[in-house]
Amino acid sequence: MLYANNGRGKLESIVLGAMSQVMLSLSRMAQDLMLFTMPEFGYFTLPDELTTGSSIMPQKKNPDVIELVRARATRVKACEIAVYDLIKGSAGGYNRDLQDAKEPFMEGISMTRACLRVLSPFVQAIRVNKEKLLAGFTPDVFATDRALELVGQGMPFRDAYHYVKENLGELSNMDPIKAIMQKTHLGAPLGIDWELLKDRAKAVVETVREERKTINAAIKKLMAST
Numbered sequence: 001m002l003y004a005n006n007g008r009g010k011l012e013s014i015v016l017g018a019m020s021q022v023m024l025s026l027s028r029m030a031q032d033l034m035l036f037t038m039p040e041f042g043y044f045t046l047p048d049e050l051t052t053g054s055s056i057m058p059q060k061k062n063p064d065v066i067e068l069v070r071a072r073a074t075r076v077k078a079c080e081i082a083v084y085d086l087i088k089g090s091a092g093g094y095n096r097d098l099q100d101a102k103e104p105f106m107e108g109i110s111m112t113r114a115c116l117r118v119l120s121p122f123v124q125a126i127r128v129n130k131e132k133l134l135a136g137f138t139p140d141v142f143a144t145d146r147a148l149e150l151v152g153q154g155m156p157f158r159d160a161y162h163y164v165k166e167n168l169g170e171l172s173n174m175d176p177i178k179a180i181m182q183k184t185h186l187g188a189p190l191g192i193d194w195e196l197l198k199d200r201a202k203a204v205v206e207t208v209r210e211e212r213k214t215i216n217a218a219i220k221k222l223m224a225s226t
Contacts (some may be wrong), residue, residue: 001071001184009087012105019112020073024117027073030066033122037063047125063184069115079108087121137179139171145179146171 036043046063054060059064082104090098143164164171184190219225 002093005094006092008094009083009090009101012101013080013083013087015077016083016105016108020077021081021107023073023076023115024113025071026119029119030063030069033066033068033126034063038124042129043136045127045129046122047127050122050125051099065118069119072115076108076111077103127159134176137176139174140168141176142171142174142179143168145174145182 033044033046035041037046046061048061050065051061051065054062083101085095086101147160147164148159150163151157155163180189186193
């Protein structure tokens with residue numbers, strides 16, 4: 001009983017902390033989509049059916065939905081802080097005001113789930129503008145690649161650094177696609193272990209499935225239900 005009482009609010013705060021981290025990633029993704037779909041970049045194109053128009057400008061395609069996702073990240077974090085502040089000054093044991101942790105707890109989870117569901121069709125329907133992306137590779141982008149290439153040929157990095165700095169004109173012949181294809185180390189564009197990530201996702205789903213079975217069995221036992 002003592003553990004249950006002292007765990008009230010704390011468990012909600014832990015869960016909301018996880019939700020706020022999920023929302024942090026979604027918020028940054030939303031910001032990237034807003035930035036790199038602007039005409040000045042044009043790297044990606046949002047689907048028409050998931051954007052809204054303007055009250056005065058007929059050509060506008062506003063990313064309203066992902067703007068709201070960015071805002072929801074702040075609201076989920078606020079839910080976490082609300083629960084934290086509620087319990088940090090509470091004495092040990094039962095306190096009636098702990099019931100107020102439930103509303104932000106449910107709200108934070110609900111908003112996180114909604115944002116995940118909303119962004120999923122965005123990711124599936126977004127169009128990649130290959131020409132714009134390739135045009136974004138200005139020669140100076142390859143300065144480090146060239147320096148590392150020289151290091152691979154035996155030149156000390158300090159000398160390679162200064163050589164590239166003094167011969168930036170040589171970078172105009174660098175091939176963006178070739179440069180990307182060479183980045184196969186862990187964490188690089190072609191070094192992401194998709195199979196590992198899929199296996200981890202499957203493992204989480206299986207864990208949740210087993211936990212649900214355990215919880216449902218406990219509830220049935222408590223309620224003497226079949």
